[in-house]
Each structure stands twice: as C-alpha cells, then as structure tokens.
Amino acid sequence: xxxxxxxxxxxxxxxxxxxxxxxxxxxxxxxxxxxxxxxxxxxxxxxxxxxxxxxxxxxxxxxxxxxxxxxxxxxxxxxxxxxxxxxxxxxxxxxxxxxxxxxxxxxxxxxxxxxxxxxxxxxxxxxxxxxxxxxxxxxxxxxxxxxxxxxxxxxxxxxxxxxxxxxxxxxxxxxxxxxxxxxxxxxxxxxxxxxxxxxxxxxxxxxxxxxxxxxxxxxxxxxxxxxxxxxxxxxxxxxxxxxxxxxxxxxxxxxxxxxxxxxxxxxxxxxxxxxxxxxxxxxxxxxxxxxxxxxxxxxxxxxxxxxxxxxxxxxxxxxxxxxxxxxxxxxxxxxxxxxxxxxxxxxxxxxxxxxxxxxxxxxxxxxxxxxxxxxxxxxxxxxxxxxxxxxxxxxxxxxxxxxxxxxxxxxxxxxxxxxxxxxxxxxxxxxxxxxxxxxxxxxxxxxxxxxxxxxxxxxxxxxxxxxxxxxxxxxxxxxxxxxxxxxxxxxxxxxxxxxxxxxxxxxxxxxxxxxxxxxxxxxxxxxxxxxxxxxxxxxxxxxxxxxxxxxxxxxxxxxxxxxxxxxxxxxxxxxxxxxxxxxxxxxxxxxxxxxxxxxxxxxxxxxxxxxxxxxxxxxxxxxxxxxxxxxxxxxxxxxxxxxxxxxxxxxxxxxxxxxxxxxxxxxxxxxxxxxxxxxxxxxxxxxxxxxxxxxxxxxxxxxxxxxxxxxxxxxxxxxxxxxxxxxxxxxxxxxxxxxxxxxxxxxxxxxxxxxxxxxxxxxxxxxxxxxxxxxxxxxxxxxxxxxxxxxxxxxxxxxxxxxxxxxxxxxxxxxxxxxxxxxxxxxxxxxxxx
RNA sequence: GCCCGGAUGGUGAAACUGGUAGACACAAGGGACUUAAAAUCCCUCGAUCAUUACGAUCGUGCCGGUUCGACUCCGGCUCCGGGCACCA
Numbered sequence: 030x031x032x033x034x035x036x037x038x039x040x041x042x043x044x045x046x047x048x049x050x051x052x053x054x055x056x057x058x059x060x061x062x063x064x065x066x067x068x069x070x071x072x073x074x075x076x077x078x079x080x081x082x083x084x085x086x087x088x089x090x091x092x093x094x095x096x097x098x099x100x101x102x103x104x105x106x107x108x109x110x111x112x113x114x115x116x117x118x119x120x121x122x123x124x125x126x127x128x129x130x131x132x133x134x135x136x137x138x139x140x141x142x143x144x145x146x147x148x149x150x151x152x153x154x155x156x157x158x159x160x161x162x163x164x165x166x167x168x169x170x171x172x173x174x175x176x177x178x179x180x181x182x183x184x185x186x187x188x189x190x191x192x193x194x195x196x197x198x199x200x201x202x203x204x205x206x207x208x209x210x211x212x213x214x215x216x217x218x219x220x221x222x223x224x225x226x227x228x229x230x231x232x233x234x235x236x237x238x239x240x241x242x243x244x245x246x247x248x249x250x251x252x253x254x255x256x257x258x259x260x261x262x263x264x265x266x267x268x269x270x271x272x273x274x275x276x277x278x279x280x281x282x283x284x285x286x287x288x289x290x291x292x293x294x295x296x297x298x299x300x301x302x303x304x305x306x307x308x309x310x311x312x313x314x315x316x317x318x319x320x321x322x323x324x325x326x327x328x329x330x331x332x333x334x335x336x337x338x339x340x341x342x343x344x345x346x347x348x349x350x351x352x353x354x355x356x357x358x359x360x361x362x363x364x365x366x367x368x369x370x371x372x373x374x375x376x377x378x379x380x381x382x383x384x385x386x387x388x389x390x391x392x393x394x395x396x397x398x399x400x401x402x403x404x405x406x407x408x409x410x411x412x413x414x415x416x417x418x419x420x421x422x423x424x425x426x427x428x429x430x431x432x433x434x435x436x437x438x439x440x441x442x443x444x445x446x447x448x449x450x451x452x453x454x455x456x457x458x459x460x461x462x463x464x465x466x467x468x469x470x471x472x473x474x475x476x477x478x479x480x481x482x483x484x485x486x487x488x489x490x491x492x493x494x495x496x497x498x499x500x501x502x503x504x505x506x507x508x509x510x511x512x513x514x515x516x517x518x519x520x521x522x523x524x525x526x527x528x529x530x531x532x533x534x535x536x537x538x539x540x541x542x543x544x545x546x547x548x549x550x551x552x553x554x555x556x557x558x559x560x561x562x563x564x565x566x567x568x569x570x571x572x573x574x575x576x577x578x579x580x581x582x583x584x585x586x587x588x589x590x591x592x593x594x595x596x597x598x599x600x601x602x603x604x605x606x607x608x609x610x611x612x613x614x615x616x617x618x619x620x621x622x623x624x625x626x627x628x629x630x631x632x633x634x635x636x637x638x639x640x641x642x643x644x645x646x647x648x649x650x651x652x653x654x655x656x657x658x659x660x661x662x663x664x665x666x667x668x669x670x671x672x673x674x675x676x677x678x679x680x681x682x683x684x685x686x687x688x689x690x691x692x693x694x695x696x697x698x699x700x701x702x703x704x705x706x707x708x709x710x711x712x713x714x715x716x717x718x719x720x721x722x723x724x725x726x727x728x729x730x731x732x733x734x735x736x737x738x739x740x741x742x743x744x745x746x747x748x749x750x751x752x753x754x755x756x757x758x759x760x761x762x763x764x765x766x767x768x769x770x771x772x773x774x775x776x777x778x779x780x781x782x783x784x785x786x787x788x789x790x791x792x793x794x795x796x797x798x799x800x801x802x803x804x805x806x807x808x809x810x811x812x813x814x815x816x817x818x819x820x821x822x823x824x825x826x827x828x829x830x831x832x833x834x835x836x837x838x839x840x841x842x843x844x845x846x847x848x849x850x851x852x853x854x855x856x857x858x859x860x861x862x863x
Numbered sequence: 864g865c866c867c868g869g870a871u872g873g874u875g876a877a878a879c880u881g882g883u884a885g886a887c888a889c890a891a892g893g894g895a896c897u898u899a900a901a902a903u904c905c906c907u908c909g910a911u912c913a914u915u916a917c918g919a920u921c922g923u924g925c926c927g928g929u930u931c932g933a934c935u936c937c938g939g940c941u942c943c944g945g946g947c948a949c950c951a
Contacts, residue, residue: 258867258868259867259868260866260868260945261867262867263867263868263946263947264866264867264945264947266866267865267866267867267946267947267948268946270947270950272950272951274951290951291950293950293951305951345949368949369949370949370951371949371951372949372950372951374950375951376951377951379951380951381951383951387951388864389949389951390951458950458951460947460950577945580945580946654875654888655875655888655889656875657876660875660876662875663874663875665874665889665890667889667890668875668888670889671888671889672888675888677902678903681903715879719879722877724875724876724887724888725877725886727887727888728876728877728886728887728888729886730887731886731887731888732887735887802883804882804883806882806932808931808932809930809931809932809933810932811883814883846931848931849882849931849932851882851932854882855882855883857882857931858931859931859932
C-alpha cells in the first residue's frame with residue numbers, strides 16, 4: 030500500500046476536534062476555478078462519453094433560497110459522480126432573467142428593471158459559487174441579453190414564415206394587476222398563477238404559436254420518456270387532452286345555417302333530443318337579437334363564467350332559443366337551447382344532447398322537461414334510464430338500421446354513414462390550445478414585428494435583428510413604458526419603407542426558458558441559435574432536475590420548442606432525437622414546520638447563514654441526506670447539526686493514522702473490514718444508478734465510517750485496510766462534500782484532487798466470505814442462526830441446524846415436511862406435528 | 864367524476880428480482896470523561912408479556928388470497944397528497 034508516502038500532516042493538530050470549513054472551502058473553490066476542472070472538453074478526439082446534466086435555471090429574484098440549494102446540490106452530485114465515472118460532463122448554469130418581478134421591483138425602487146436584475150444576478154452568482162457547485166461558468170447565459178434573445182426573435186420570424194406564429198383577435202385571459210394577458214397554462218382555478226387575482230375575459234389581438242399542430246407528436250413522444258416520472262407524463266397527457274369522436278353537422282330549420290358539434294359518442298346519435306350551445310355561440314347571439322329575455326340570460330352567462338371560481342358546482346341553467354335543428358339521420362326537428370355549461374372555447378361551442386346516456390344532459394333534461402330517448406342498453410337488455418342516465422357502452426336499440434350494433438362498432442358505422450352523406454366526419458379533438466405568447470409588458474423580449482398600414486404585420490428582417498430592448502426605461506405601473514417609447518416604436522416598414530410602428534408587446538418569459546437547454550450547448554455562438562454539430566455531441570440533456578411545479582408549463586413548451594428547432598433544421602432530428610430531456614428528476618420542496626418555506630410565512634432559512642455557520646459541505650450533505658430527492662424535505666436544525674457531526678467524525682478518523690502499526694495482524698478483522706469497504710462501494714454505486722437515492726448512499730457511507738471508527742488497527746495489514754477504507758470513503762463522499770473530500774484526500778496523499786479521482790471499483794474477491802451466518806427458519810419464522818461454509822448444501826445445513834439448540838427445541842415432536850435452502854441467506858424448515 | 868402517487872417506530876427513513884422488517888440518522892433516556900459546561904465516547908430505544916438469564920407473542924393503513932415464506936405479488940376497501948375537469 031502507499032503507507033510509505035503517507036504524509037499525515039493532519040497529525041500535528043489532532044487537538045482540532047472540528048475541521049475548519051470556511052478556510053478549506055474557500056481554498057478549494059479558488060483552486061478549482063484556476064484549474065478549470067468543471068469545463069468539459071469540446072474536442073472530438075476526447076474518448077470519453079459525453080453526459081449533459083442540467084438543473085432548471087433560476088430566476089434572479091435576489092437571493093438563493095433553500096429550494097435552489099437543494100436543486101443545485103442534487104445536480105452537482107450527479108455531475109460530479111458522472112465525472113468520476115469517466116464521463117465528459119457538461120454542467121451549465123444561467124439566468125432566466127426576464128419577468129414581472131423585475132418590473133414590480135423597478136416600480137417600487139424607481140430604478141429600471143435591468144439594474145435590479147443584473148445586481149441580483151451578481152449576488153446570486155456569488156452565492157452559487159460559495160456552494161462549490163461544479164458549473165462551467167464559461168457558458169453562463171442571461172436571457173435578458175440581446176445575444177441570447179436575438180435567436181428567439183429570429184426563430185419567431187421563421188415561425189411566422191411557416192405560418193406557425195400568427196396574430197388573431199381572441200377571447201383571452203386578462204390579469205388586471207399584472208396588466209397583461211395570460212396563457213391558458215398560466216390560469217389556475219380561474220385566477221392568475223402569479224398574483225392569484227381572478228382573470229377577466231377580454232377580446233384582444235394577440236400573438237399565438239401553433240402548438241396544436243404538434244399536439245399529436247407531443248402526445249406520441251411521451252412514450253419515449255421512460256426516464257420521466259410517470260406522474261409528469263400523465264399530467265402532460267391530461268393537459269393535451271386528446272379525445273376521438275366525430276364532428277356532426279345539424280342543419281338549422283328554416284335557415285341556411287349549419288350547427289356543427291363534436292361528440293365522443295356518435296353511437297348515441299339516434300338518442301339526441303335537443304342541442305345545447307354556448308352563450309357566445311353565433312346562433313344564440315342571433316336568436317337574442319329580438320328576444321330580450323334571452324339577451325339578459327346570455328349576459329348573465331358571460332359574467333358568471335368569469336367570476337365564479339368554482340365553476341364545477343355552478344347550477345346548470347339554460348333557455349330555449351326558439352330555433353330547431355334537424356337531425357342528420359332521422360330528419361326530426363330537435364330544439365336548440367343555450368346552456369351555461371357549454372364552453373365556447375372547446376370544440377365548436379355546441380353539443381348534441383343525449384340525456385339517456387349522459388349525466389349532465391340527463392339532469393338538464395329533467396330540469397327543463399325535455400325528452401329522454403334511450404338508444405343503448407346493456408348485454409342483458411334491461412338497462413334502465415328512468416332514474417339516471419346509462420352512460421356505459423352497450424348495444425344499440427331504437428336506432429333504426431343501427432339496432433343491434435355494439436357501441437364500438439356503432440361509432441364507426443354511424444360516423445361512416447355521416448361521412449358518406451356529407452353530414453359529418455371522424456374528428457380528433459384536443460384540449461390543448463395554441464400558445465399565447467404576447468404580453469403587454471416591458472421587461473421581456475421584444476416581439477420582432479413591425480406594423481405597417483399598408484403591409485400589415487411584417488417580420489423584422491434577419492439583418493436587423495436583434496430588436497434590442499431599451500434597458501433604461503422606467504415602469505410606473507399600468508401600461509408598458511415600451512408602448513410609449515417613441516424612439517423604440519417609430520421605424521420604417523422593412524417592406525415598403527413607409528413610416529411604421531414596432532410591436533410594443535414582448536414575449537411570455539416561457540419563450541426564453543423553452544430553448545435555453547440547447548443554447549448552453551452553443552452558448553457563445555454568434556452565427557447560429559445552436560450549432561448542429563455541438564447539438565449532436567451533447568443533446569439531449571441526459572439528466573434534468575427541477576421542481577414538479579413545471580410539470581406542464583415549462584416542460585411542455587420546452588418539448589415543443591425542441592421539435593420546432595428540429596423542424597427548422599437546426600439539428601439532425603435522427604441523431605439528436607425529438608425530446609430535449611432524456612431523464613427527469615422532480616425534486617420535492619423544502620419545508621419548515623410542514624409547509625413550504627416562504628417569506629410571507631416567515632419560515633425561511635437563509636442558505637448564507639447556514640454556510641457561514643457550518644460551511645457549504647454541511648448544507649449540501651444535509652439536503653441530500655434528509656430525504657429521498659423526489660420527496661419533500663423537512664428542514665431540521667438538529668439534522669444539520671447531525672450532518673456536521675458526521676463530517677467531524679470522519680475528520681477525527683485521521684487521528685487513528687498516528688498510531689504505530691504494532692501487534693499481530695488480525696486476519697479476520699481485516700477481512701471483515703475490507704468486506705465492509707467493498708459492500709459500501711457496491712451500495713453507494715447502486716444508489717447512484719438507481720434513482721439517485723443519495724440518502725441511501727450517504728447512510729451506507731456513515732456505516733463505513735462507523736466500521737472504520739470501531740476498527741482496531743493491528744499490524745501492517747490492519748493499517749493498510751484502514752487506509753483503504755478511508756480512501757474509499759473520502760473518494761465516495763466527494764460528490765456530496767467536495768471541499769471536505771479534497772482536504773481529506775490531500776492528507777491521504779491522493780495523487781489528484783479527490784473530486785478528480787476515479788470512482789472506486791468493487792473488489793469482488795473482498796466480498797467473498799468462507800463462512801456465513803445462515804438464518805434458520807421454522808415455518809418461515811426466524812428461530813436461529815448457524816455458521817456454515819458459503820457453499821453449504823441443504824443436507825449439511827439441515828444437519829447443522831438440527832444440532833443447534835435454539836432450533837432443535839422447535840423440531841421436537843415434529844416431522845419435517847419440506848426444507849428450502851436459499852443460498853447465502855436462509856434455511857427454512859417446514860414441519861408438522863409427528 | 865377521471866388520472867397518478869403514497870401509507871413502515873416518537874420523527875426523517877431503509878429493505879436490490881418475495882427470503883433475518885426498522886439499516887443510517889434525528890429526538891428522547893441513562894452512563895463515562897470534566898470542578899462545571901461544551902465537545903466527545905459508551906449503552907437503551909416498535910408494542911405487549913415475562914425475566915435471574917435464555918425468551919415468547921403481536922407488528923409495515925384495513926379485509927381476504929397466493930406462497931415453505933409477503934412491506935414486496937393478486938383481489939376488495941379506507942384514508943392522505945398531487946394533477947385534470949360542466950371537455951361534449
């Protein structure tokens with residue numbers, strides 16, 4: 030062993046019961062920054078496999094909070110482990126720097142949001158560095174910089190060319206306090222996701238991106254995401270909300286108009302007894318023109334739907350329009366009603382009502398005394414609709430030529446009938462709507478469009494990009510200062526040269542965060558959004574880590590954007606793949622007293638205070654040890670103390686090196702210790718490979734530390750085994766507590782910094798034991814333990830078990846029925862009274 | 864209503880493909896060292912019964928099943944958390 034070279038410089042001050050976290054950490058952070066060990070090689074000749082580890086980038090809100098700390102410590106542990114495993118690791122960081130809080134702060138402090146943002150970035154960068162996170166800072170990006178958002182603008186103009194970005198007047202969600210529109214995804218329970226104010230419906234001209242064109246792909250490709258939590262995949266599937274059915278055209282009696290509806294149950298078409306349309310439906314609006322009672326009702330509907338938070342419990346109300354629709358098959362006239370539960374924004378804003386087979390239609394029909402016609406029955410033919418709707422699939426009755434068909438078959442047959450008579454067709458309907466990307470805000474990426482009276486909305490030509498956001502404007506609340514900034518707004522039309530106006534809206538900040546993972550790969554490119562070769566080398570992200578709160582919003586948009594970039598030819602989709610994140614880890618929240626830490630509740634812990642008191646290694650160790658990564662973590666001061674105690678205990682293990690290697694070799698104990706060492710390597714490695722169970726990995730290392738502590742060093746071989754154990758421990762601790770490990774590694778005379786060492790390998794020979802303790806069970810209950818050779822056969826084991834007094838007394842008066850030997854584990858004896 | 868999770872000591876949790884339930888920690892209690900404290904070290908720590916030892920019985924939300932053997936698999940529930948929802 031390398032005992033000869035071992036310089037135990039540590040020994041001189043062994044009265045130091047505590048290690049000096051502050052000095053050690055600063056020392057190593059300086060050293061790492063100088064040696065550039067966190068910068069991956071971008072050299073094609075590098076033989077190592079590449080690995081891209083990414084954590085969700087922070088919004089520069091001012092200070093790091095514990096949620097950040099947890100997120101970044103998890104990512105750092107992964108990145109460091111992979112490096113030690115021999116991967117060439119890309120681990121970048123940056124700032125999601127546009128957004129509303131900067132504007133709010135600007136109003137409060139009467140300084141432009143840029144100042145606040147850049148100051149916060151500086152502050153938080155310092156905090157991240159103090160945590161000793163192994164980022165490649167040379168790739169740092171801030172989304173509010175023109176060199177970043179110019180590519181987003183470029184992309185948007187390309188999407189306009191392709192018809193994937195468009196402007197339209199639409200009923201949108203408006204938040205008054207935030208003074209802007211919101212995407213559907215940003216409305217939670219009818220309220221703004223940021224300020225929790227109920228949103229108002231407004232008709233406004235806005236920019237959209239056609240995410241619905243990608244609905245099917247976004248859904249299909251979910252199957253590729255086996256490395257994602259099922260929960261997140263399910264949430265996305267739910268959000269996209271695919272339903273298959275048919276679109277059916279009803280004609281309107283005494284009119285040229287057509288009433289189109291979507292249904293998932295064309296098999297119940299023959300049971301239609303009335304129609305229901307939304308209050309905003311053209312047919313309803315027209316009918317109300319000379320019906321004041323109806324007009325009043327429509328108005329009531331439009332106000333209620335936005336005010337009422339709990340829409341689901343709202344009373345179902347309706348009113349007849351006095352108009353009839355003609356059934357496409359029977360030609361019968363059925364009344365058209367307006368109903369407050371029909372949504373204008375989904376499907377066609379109209380539904381066919383089959384009260385016999387739909388709960389909601391049933392209630393409505395009962396309330397307003399409308400006909401109920403049963404057209405489906407069960408296998409036994411006795412389904413009853415006198416008390417409630419029969420909503421299951423079944424067999425058709427009262428359906429003329431379709432009688433006797435089963436629901437599944439009937440759906441196809443009826444849809445086909447409609448199609449061939451030009452009265453309908455098969456149809457897939459998604460819940461997902463197009464992504465509303467314009468915001469009436471200042472602190473965001475300017476939308477690269479110029480409005481010309483003659484040419485309309487013209488995309489800013491590539492040569493004129495970026496459209497730079499003036500950073501010196503002062504928001505005062507109310508509308509965006511950009512909308513009043515003449516110097517920004519007044520330009521010539523790029524097409525005709527006439528005086529024109531720039532678009533004053535900016536992009537939703539989710540635009541920036543939708544492609545940053547790919548930008549890191551070519552972070553400094555001035556010639557392209559991403560470099561195709563670099564993309565091939567690094568994308569997709571191997572491991573993405575962040576909060577589950579982004580399960581729909583950010584993760585859906587990023588998946589979408591990746592596909593857009595692929596289809597734009599920015600990289601080879603065959604080689605890079607269609608999904609941006611291969612594996613996803615959604616970490617739990619950091620709680621205090623059972624609730625999420627938040628300033629308003631006053632239950633926060635300042636990371637800087639913890640670092641100052643214990644050092645960042647302790648903070649890192651605690652956040653990783655206290656709970657499995659995906660679970661919520663309850664902050665416990667005593668737990669932090671415990672983590673710190675552990676590090677000091679390891680520190681003190683070095684005192685044992687000072688003892689001279691005297692006495693006889695203890696062959697048995699050396700073998701046992703070496704076995705423990707290699708079992709630990711096995712356990713820790715498995716924990717890393719198996720869902721990043723860092724809590725388990727650390728527990729195993731604590732066990733090893735305990736074994737080393739109680740190990741009685743005897744003889745040269747004893748000392749060698751002890752040193753081997755220390756080396757393994759220090760090496761394996763380094764992804765968690767890198768500074769501490771490096772310092773310990775130096776004491777141990779490592780040839781490299783501990784964080785650059787190779788991950789230890791299991792010595793299979795050390796695991797082998799000649800004698801094992803075999804558990805003896807009677808009827809599956811543990812009754813004793815016997816020492817046997819590792820290869821013991823069943824007969825010998827049974828003989829030894831019978832000879833064991835603890836076991837023997839359970840065998841008295843019993844006949845052995847069956848014996849099961851599980852090699853290396855146990856012997857189970859099945860008996861019955863003799 | 865639909866879709867996902869989850870339920871193990873006082874607490875956070877562990878248990879790889881069914882094989883010694885509670886590793887590792889926190890808290891608590893006791894002890895050693897100390898003039899004292901801090902720090903450190905040692906012991907106890909699922910429940911019940913028993914005891915001079917040895918021990919025994921029960922125990923992973925509830926009920927049932929499969930198995931030599933179930934925290935783990937199957938069927939049926941209960942409760943808790945998360946997501947979606949007058950979605951046609």
